[in-house]
Structures are given as C-alpha cells and as structure tokens.
Amino acid sequence: MSNHPKLPSEHHESPEGTWWIWKVFIILLVVTTVEVVLGIIKPAPLMTQLLGTSILNIIFIVLTLLKAFYIVAEFMHLKYERSNFIWTITLPMVILIPYLTFIVLTEGGYMNVFE
Amino acid sequence: MANEATLHKDSPLWGGGRQPLGVSYGKQMMWFFLLSDALSFSGFLTAMGLYRFKYEETWPVAENVFTHFPFMHGDAPLLFVALMTFILILSSVTMVLAVNAGHHMNRKGVILWMGLTIIGGFMFLGSQAWEWYHFISGDKGAMKMEDSTILYFSDMEGKIVTLHELVDGTPGAHGEHYYFTTEQVREAFTANGEVTLRNPGKTEETYSREEALAMMSNAEVVQGASLTENEYGHVLFADFFFFVTGFHGTHVLSGVILNIIIFINVIMGTYDKRGHYEMIEKVGLYWHFVDLVWVFVFTFFYLV
Numbered sequence: 001m002s003n004h005p006k007l008p009s010e011h012h013e014s015p016e017g018t019w020w021i022w023k024v025f026i027i028l029l030v031v032t033t034v035e036v037v038l039g040i041i042k043p044a045p046l047m048t049q050l051l052g053t054s055i056l057n058i059i060f061i062v063l064t065l066l067k068a069f070y071i072v073a074e075f076m077h078l079k080y081e082r083s084n085f086i087w088t089i090t091l092p093m094v095i096l097i098p099y100l101t102f103i104v105l106t107e108g109g110y111m112n113v114f115e
Numbered sequence: 116m117a118n119e120a121t122l123h124k125d126s127p128l129w130g131g132g133r134q135p136l137g138v139s140y141g142k143q144m145m146w147f148f149l150l151s152d153a154l155s156f157s158g159f160l161t162a163m164g165l166y167r168f169k170y171e172e173t174w175p176v177a178e179n180v181f182t183h184f185p186f187m188h189g190d191a192p193l194l195f196v197a198l199m200t201f202i203l204i205l206s207s208v209t210m211v212l213a214v215n216a217g218h219h220m221n222r223k224g225v226i227l228w229m230g231l232t233i234i235g236g237f238m239f240l241g242s243q244a245w246e247w248y249h250f251i252s253g254d255k256g257a258m259k260m261e262d263s264t265i266l267y268f269s270d271m272e273g274k275i276v277t278l279h280e281l282v283d284g285t286p287g288a289h290g291e292h293y294y295f296t297t298e299q300v301r302e303a304f305t306a307n308g309e310v311t312l313r314n315p316g317k318t319e320e321t322y323s324r325e326e327a328l329a330m331m332s333n334a335e336v337v338q339g340a341s342l343t344e345n346e347y348g349h350v351l352f353a354d355f356f357f358f359v360t361g362f363h364g365t366h367v368l369s370g371v372i373l374n375i376i377i378f379i380n381v382i383m384g385t386y387d388k389r390g391h392y393e394m395i396e397k398v399g400l401y402w403h404f405v406d407l408v409w410v411f412v413f414t415f416f417y418l419v
Contacts, residue, residue: 018212021212064411104165
C-alpha cells in the first residue's frame with residue numbers, strides 16, 4: 001500500500017523545533033513596522049522621483065516582495081519542496097504577473113473611456 | 116515500477132509509485148488554485164494601479180481616508196491597518212504552529228493553535244467591518260462639483276477643513292458622524308473668507324477663493340462613500356476599495372469556515388484515524404495565501 005495515491009506528501013524537513021517560525025514572524029513584524037513608520041513620516045529625501053514613481057514607493061514594493069518571499073518560502077513551506085514543484089509554482093507567477101502588469105499599464109495608457 | 120503497474124492495472128487511480136512532484140494530489144491542487152487566485156488578485160490590483168495613474172489629481176491619498184483608530188482622538192493614519200496586518204501575520208504564525216504540531220501527531224497542539232488561528236481570523240474580519248463602517252459613514256466630508264469631481268475644503272495652505280469645522284467652527288466629537296445640508300455648507304463657506312477648495316490628490320493643488328466661490332454655486336455636499344459617490348475623491352477609489360478588500364475579506368471568511376470544519380475534524384480525531392494531519396497543511400496553505408494577498412493589498416492600497 002505504500003504507493004497509494006492518497007498517502008500524504010513526502011515529508012521534506014523544515015528545521016527542527018519552532019524557532020524558525022518565530023524568526024520569520026520577527027522578520028515580518030520588523031519589515032511591516034519599517035513600512036508603517038516610513039509611510040507615516042514620508043522622509044523628504046525618499047520622495048525623489050525614480051522610474052516614474054518615488055524612491056519610497058520602490059522601497060515599499062521591495063519590502064513587500066521580501067515579506068511575500070518569507071510567507072511563501074517558509075510559512076507555505078515551498079522552499080522545502082522538491083525543486084521541480086517549486087518551479088511549477090513560481091515560474092507561472094514570475095512570468096504572468098509582470099506580463100499582466102506590463103500589458104495593462106502600457107496598453108491602458110491609450111484608454112480615454114471617460115473623457 | 117513494472118510490478119506496481121501490473122498490480123494496479125484495473126484501478127482507475129494512478130498507481131505509479133513515487134509522486135513526480137513530491138506532493139500529494141490534494142496539496143498540489145491547492146497550490147494550483149492559489150496560483151490562479153494570485154493572478155486574479157494581481158489583475159485587480161493592476162487595474163487599480165491603471166486608474167490611479169489616470170486620475171492622479173482626484174485619487175485620494177490613503178492617509179486622508181483611513182484616519183481612525185478605536186478609542187483614539189485625532190488623526191492616526193495607517194495605524195489601524197498596521198494592526199490588521201499584525202493580526203493576520205500572527206494568525207499565520209499560529210497556523211504554522213498547528214501544521215508543526217500535526218507533523219508530530221500532537222492533537223492537543225493542533226487544537227490549541229488552530230483555535231487561535233480561527234480567533235485571529237474573526238478579529239481580522241471584525242476589524243475590516245469596523246473599517247468599512249467608517250469608510251461608508253464618511254469622515255471629513257467634501258463637495259461634488261458640477262462635473263462630479265470631488266473637492267475638499269481647505270485653508271489657503273491646503274490643510275483640509277472638515278465640514279464640521281466649517282459649519283460649526285469646532286472639530287466635533289471623535290467617532291461621531293455629522294451630516295450637513297448643501298445650503299448650510301454653502302452659507303458657511305460664503306461667510307468664511309479663510310476657506311477654499313483643493314484637489315484630493317497628492318498634488319494638493321488649491322483653488323483661489325474666487326474660483327472656489329464660483330464653483331460652489333453648483334456643487335453639492337457629499338458625505339461618506341458608496342459605489343456611486345465618494346467623499347474622499349474619485350469614485351473608482353471607493354469601488355476598488357469595496358471590491359478588492361471585499362474580495363479579500365470573502366477569502367478570509369471562507370478561510371475561517373474551512374478552518375472551523377477542519378478544527379471540528381481534529382477534535383473528532385479524524386486525522387488520528389487517518390494516520391496523518393496533512394489536511395492541516397492544505398488549509399494552512401490557503402490561510403497563508405490570504406495573509407500573502409493582504410501584504411500586497413496593504414502596500415498598494417494604503418502605503419504606495
């Protein structure tokens with residue numbers, strides 16, 4: 001019966017104990033706090049324009065992606081799955097989401113529906 | 116392998132031994148569902164980004180919209196959403212701890228951590244209801260021009276003046292919602308030479324007193340937000356707010372319901388009988404995804 005498809009997934013070990021969970025929690029907490037503090041004080045030097053938006057917004061997006069990485073890799077355990085599965089999940093995301101964003105924002109520029 | 120193929124020849128199920136991706140069918144399908152759901156959410160957020168660029172002058176700045184914090188006086192922008200984020204991250208942590216306890220076949224541990232996760236989910240939903248209530252009731256109030264543009268009252272430097280300050284001269288009790296008629300507001304505006312109109316967007320562009328007076332003659336008061344009217348700025352902001360946070364909230368609600376079903380199963384000992392707690396991992400994946408989406412909603416709605 002060892003090959004029955006209803007058996008649970010092969011278990012790929014995350015680190016022993018629960019310390020790594022709290023480590024990720026602290027990281028998420030600190031990053032969120034930094035975001036909120038930056039969002040409230042909006043430091044003037046970071047409001048400089050870069051790539052069509054402010055440096056501050058770019059910092060926010062980078063920090064968000066950092067948080068997303070920790071949630072997906074550690075909490076959702078993806079880091080410890082087999083590499084073909086990791087690619088099966090992440091490749092469509094890293095291709096389709098930027099593509100979607102690109103196509104909507106560039107082509108949407110021609111849209112003057114309400115004018 | 117050859118032996119197994121013979122053994123399972125008559126079975127409609129796959130009997131191919133090792134799972135090619137190393138995950139069970141259920142977990143794999145949960146991942147694929149989440150993948151498609153992630154694309155839906157990126158579609159919504161991208162659409163919002165498009166309209167935000169398009170209507171930059173009248174697109175509200177989040178700090179002027181979400182200013183309330185329970186039992187706190189004055190403006191406290193971002194604090195309440197930060198609290199909501201904290202609640203959701205914490206409930207994600209308790210979910211991982213439940214999965215961890217499941218790996219050790221520790222039923223009591225799973226019950227404890229899943230129970231806390233469900234409480235966290237309800238706390239988040241409650242916070243969201245509170246925020247929707249304040250968003251819908253309105254905060255400072257604004258004027259809708261003849262062409263449906265929303266303009267705020269402000270002093271000559273662009274600092275926002277609320278309707279209550281304009282009509283009554285005082286800020287009004289915290290957390291209360293006051294409603295004024297267009298006549299009251301127009302009368303108070305005409306009498307007060309220190310007040311003008313400004314754009315809600317981040318440019319904070321103010322109009323001269325003469326322009327403002329001319330525009331006021333055909334304008335009407337807007338308080339609160341709905342799908343068709345929005346005192347904070349462009350109406351699409353309210354539409355996206357209801358739609359995106361509502362869609363996320365629906366995910367949280369269904370996550371809580373799934374968690375409760377699995378929680379009952381855990382208490383009944385279903386997974387002890389089955390010999391493994393993989394079901395906790397599957398609902399855990401969904402729950403973390405809800406947290407993941409919120410991280411992006413938080414950034415693109417409240418921060419950027």
